[in-house]
Amino acid sequence: MIKFSELNIGNIVAAEFEGVKMEGEITDLNHDEKQVEVTTKIQALWYELEHLYPIPLSDEILLQFNFTKHENEDGSIKYMKDAFRLVTPSKNNFSEIEMWYREDRRHHPDVHYLHQLQNHFVSMTKVHLTNE
Secondary structure: OOOHHHOOOOOEEEEEEOOEEEEEEEEEEEOOOOEEEEEOOOOEEEEEHHHEEOOEOOHHHHHHOOOEEEEOOOOOEEEEEOOEEEEEOEOOEOOOOEEEEOOEEEEOOOOOEHHHHHHHHHHHHOOOOOOO
């Protein structure tokens, strides 16, 4: 389950409605009720936390978000988006990440899911990470 405190407007999560999970963007937060409005391709609905799921980081996800990929000689993978860099030990191994943007370097931040990466990205670059 995702912690409410980790969620921000603009984060991408999977929302479950009537047994079907769909990716969507968080468009509003109700702090009093701990509910999250998620807009999918179909509609915007309010969800309880138990119906929200994080999207694991993967090579496929980063490429969908317009990162370019470079395989280093040591087997590590560097993903780049403008001046933002993210390095993983190997393809689809996101257990240890290093990321940096200009002088802001973060070694092994607790980033395993897309919404966590989006939060770090915006705090470092002041720009929201989207797949557009």
